[in-house]
Amino acid sequence: MLALDTLRSRWSGLLGTMVAVALGAALISGAALLLAGVAARDGVQTTLARYAAASIVVQGARQSDDQLAEQPPPPPGLATRLASVPGVAAAIPDVLFTARLDRGSVEGHGWSSARLAGASLVRGTAPADGEAVVGRELGIAPGGTLRLRTADGEHRLRVSGLLDRPGLYVSDRDAARWGTVRAVGVLSNAPVDEVAAAVRRVGGPSVVVRTGDDRVLAEPNPDRVQLDDATSLLGVSAGLAGFVAIFVVASTFAFAVSQRRREFALLRLVGAFPRQVRRMVYLEALLVGGAAAAAGSVLGIPLAHVYAWSLQRAELVPSSFAPHARLWPLTLGFGIGLVVALIGSWTAARRAGRVPPVDALRDAAVERRPMTVGRWFFGLLFLAGAVAMIVVAGQIENEAAIALTVFVGELFVVAFALLAPVLLPPVIRLVSLPLASARGAEPMLVRQGALTAVRRVASTAAPVLVTVGVAGSMIGAIATLAQATDADLRARLTADHVVVPAGAAGVDAAVPAAIQAATPDAVVSAPLATTVWEVTPVDPDGGGRLGHGITGDVLGVDPATLRRTLDVEVVSGSLDDLRPGTITVPDFSGLEVGSPVIVTFADGATERLRVAAVVSSLQSTSVLVPIDTVRAHDPGAQAPAVYVRGSSADAVRAAVGGLGVDVIGRAAYADSRSAEANEGNQLALVALLGVALLYTGLAIVNTLLMATFDRRRELALLRLSGATPRQGVRVVAGEAVLVVLVGVGMAVAATVFSLLGLANALGRTVADATPVVPWVPIGVSTLVCLVLALGATVLPALTMLRRPAVDLAAAP
Incomplete structure (x- = not known):
């Protein structure tokens, strides 16, 4: 009753506390709503395009704990094995390659993949070798010529037909020369669920079988990829928002309660027991904190939309992203706001309740003992934790x-505050x-x-x-x-010049060949970029898969030319040992020279490699394989940059003129x-x-x-x-x-x-x-x-x- 009377008479004095709790709960619930929306891909389009006509899409299974990595390709020869499954009308490998037109980069497919998308010709004929079928948006009529730059150089293709939709399709043989199989689409003539079950039995644990709405996850969607890339960053942001909110709410609520020492002193003086004072403060915290946290958690909904708008302006999330209201983030904001309010009132309430009446009056005037046992304990704990982390990090x-x-x-902020x-x-x-x-x-x-x-x-x-x-x-x-x-x-970086693509994803093979032909005495290093997926064993203790951070971008290099243009920091081992069947790994992987690593390459082939060297993780990439290994598994791989040493800039520019690249100095x-x-x-x-x-x-x-x-x-x-x-x-x-x-x-x-x-x-x-x-x-x-x-x-x-x-x- 006393707590209610106090609230009625002192509501204006408690307004600041309510504002702090409400805004803290809003910050937590808003950050949680944003993170939940990113995880659920709110606002991302789910329209099927590439596999609209396929009943089933089969991809390789991700064999590591890296949930942000794209799905690996299916094993080689899977389409042939699936073709004999009962109920499968056709099993078509979707071969994808990246090419560059005059207007920019484009994705191309083998002609067989047109059946998976449901694409059909409106004019002309299917492409033979050296031909292409394109959409009307390119403005090229049948019989015209298409200039296409792929990983192995420039090609002039005759346009044999036009599609009823945007796209680029070449013969299956040309597609196999320039790209790799990304998935297998299955056309069924039996109930989809039955065929999918049979496909799973044939494919085994190395494949993922998608049917129905799940097929959209096999579609390349830039918006979804952008949200996937933002997941870990926004997870850290949500954690930071929670830390700030908890810190401020606890500090503000404790300060608000400590301001009322005179009031508590008077209560003690007129006969109130310590437990009654504490109970009153706890009840006030419950009522004020509960009401403020409830209002703040709801306020988190518009706050999440404001934050999403700012992320869209920064191009960290797609413009279509719009987080939906969900119950658990709102409940989280309410619960944390209320709990922190109660914790913030706990210390001050105990101090006020323990002080004798006469001393309480004196304590109300001058703060004689600002440090409590709790502040000492937790302050020193956070300070020791910060120092310990610095010491451990150096080792x-x-x-x-x-x-x-x-x-x-x-940690230092919390320690200094306490x-x-x-x-x-x-x-x-x-x-x-x-x-x-x-x-x-x-x-x-x-x-x-x-x-x-x-x-x-x-x-x-x-x-x-x-x-x-x-x-x-x-x-x-x-x-x-x-x-x-x-x-x-x-x-x-010891190269004199670096050749970079002009508005494209990579540099094709014609560029380093032209430089080497024009300047035979120069050292030319053209590492090829590809992707590998680590196949890791399952943790016997139930902790998932024991990965080593190998999944991701990899460079195929020639160690002899690489060493003369880029001084790679080798922690152990030697780049001289980088031969077919070997790989280098980053120093944080925990692997040693000679350790085995099993990876899946861009063509779906899985190999067991031996660690030849451990490389510093600060390098642009610390995972290297021989360049011939990349050429064997990823014919579409291109160099992100070409490093040249021992030649003039004018000679290099003359050699690469008209090849769509720029030549810049190392600085x-x-x-x-x-x-x-x-x-x-x-x-x-x-x-x-x-x-x-x-x-x-x-x-x-x-x-x-x-x-x-x-x-x-x-x-x-x-x-x-x-x-x-x-x-x-x-x-x-x-x-x-x-x-x-x-x-x-x-x-x-x-x-x-x-x-x-x-x-x-x-x-x-x-x-x-x-x-x-x-x-x-x-x-x-x-x-x-x-x-x-x-x-x-x-x-x-x-x-x-x-x-x-x-x-x-x-x-x-």
């Missing part, structure tokens, strides 16, 4: 070390040193007031600490990693790679930080408003002592600036410590691994925090100081 492989140290800054009552006095003395020698009462009041009310300063500085600390550590970590990667590339190539990385980093920051920093900005305003309104009696005392309203405002504004500077100081310390740990981890591979402290973002964040803090303190203080001092002192 393990690069990839794991980087992952371990990227989020160390958040230990703030201990850390603040020396920080305040240092930051306010100019005030100590300043003349007048105002500087003295600002400095001594902050030193006296350490807990208030700690609570109000907490949102500043998390705003600047999280932004600084995350931006700094990405910048430090980018700088190290860029420095590593510049140090290891320009490094600059372009760095620019691409920086653009990607900026997009990643949008996803990682997103609205979390907006929320912390609102938290700064909310917390300082609560603190300013709580200082009514202090401002009244200033007025009664003879201070003018302008002097009172200057005192409040001075403390607000001091709070921001103190919070920023601790945030900079957290940022620097975390970046030193990351640089130490990177230093095992890169000689020039130096921490990049993002001073400009930190400065901008500080300015924003100062503006918000001054607005949240000066305006309410000015309003209160205009009232008569007696009325202000008597205000509830």
